Amino acid sequence: MKMITALLSNQGGRKNNEDFADYCLTETGGCWVVADGLGGHKGGETASKTAAHTILSTFKKNPSLSNESLPNCINEAHHNLLKLQQNQHSPFSFRTTITILTIENEKARWGHIGDSRLYHFKNSIIQSQTKDHSLCQTLVNIGEINQEEIRFHEDRSRLLQALGMEKQLKPSIITDSVSLHNDDAFLLCTDGFWEYVTEKEMEHTLLKAKTPQQWLTFMQDILLPRVSKKHDNYTAIAIFIAERGEEHVGI
Template sequence: MIYQICTQTDPGLVRENNEDAVAFDAATRLCILADGMGGYNAGEVASGMAVAFIKSEMGRWLSHAGRHATAREVRRALEICVENANHSIFNAASSNPQYAGMGTTLVVGVFQENRLTLGHIGDSRCYRLRGQELQRITKDHSLLQEQLDAGLITPEQALTSLNRNLVTRALGVEDTVLVEVNEYRVEAGDIYLMCSDGLSDMVTDPGIAAILKGAGTLEHKAKQLIVEANEAGGRDNISVLLACAKEDAAKRGLLSRMLGK
């Protein structure tokens, strides 16, 4: 499987600074997105630390382990890396009064051939477009999601709830954190979208799906998602990461020749 990956980030129309951070490592197919929180510039410090730490440490491990590391090994390495990133951010917040209480959401994924190992904390999301169907494959760690799960509010009420941005898990806020990790089978043609709530709060799932299913390059689609979020109000920072899986044409051609097709 061949993966094309691109990112876009924008401060939006209301915020002066951008507390999101997003990055990927093409060599190891490691993708990371974080949405920071905290007073002054602490939010962007937390998200920047998370992305830089995980890209460096997890990227180094993947480079040594190779693409043939088992799913179990990748999962464990990811859990350890996130735990270490949490300690780093928590210690920085504890030792610097201006960073007190800072934290960040996190979505981190590792693509290996036809498998995605995906971890997340908070309400930044990952969606998958397969064929004509868009599916959210992460569940928010938020008060709003807990109210929905308990049947206390309806999806329609959730759209205008005052609890939209209250997360129940964040990286760096406490000395320990639980990252939710799941594995998914990747099929050729899949498009994966990681995003901060600056996109998902502004653009509906059908709106996101329409852009991902539309014409144009992956980079064009990423830019269009930012445009749509800003046209809807741009009330928060907006970050997106798109990853598209394609079958290796060279291997497909070799297999066809071997089968005489």
């Protein structure tokens, strides 16, 4: 089974890119990470890279889908960000969202902190998606707004959790691993991406795409006409599960 990956990250209309995405492969799987350094918190660029690198290196030392694996990766990244704040005596706040996909032996588990999302598709249909750790998601949960209204709600950027916050983390991690097949696909993306591409558009473009790179290109073509000149960074990783193929494409 091959995991064919394409990656897209763009600073958008901002001076720098506080998003970061990367992945590593193991003999029987891999780990994929998307992070979004919090806007308004100086040090976001450092935070997203530090968190992603920590998670990948921690997973690579002990690639596993055990109940301890993802919490260990997240805790290591969280502690490294807290150390940055303490050791540098810096006015910067090193905080970031994080979304992680891990695959081993044709099974997957994932988890996240914040509002960077993971979507799991089968036959081009969304099977599941992560729920944001945000004020808006809380409003959805209590029935005050619907899921679609999150995209342009005035409080959409108010997060309840992020790596580097000096509070106890409660990451969302799926309980059981998911068996993978050749018709599975994953999309990990920051809010600068999913705010401008709807779930129906994700499904429609996936149905037409022959490669993960083409899928990202289709979605970027939808995104660009909708954003303002000073729009946010946007980042996404697309993964196709297939019998064979190239393992990586970056755009």
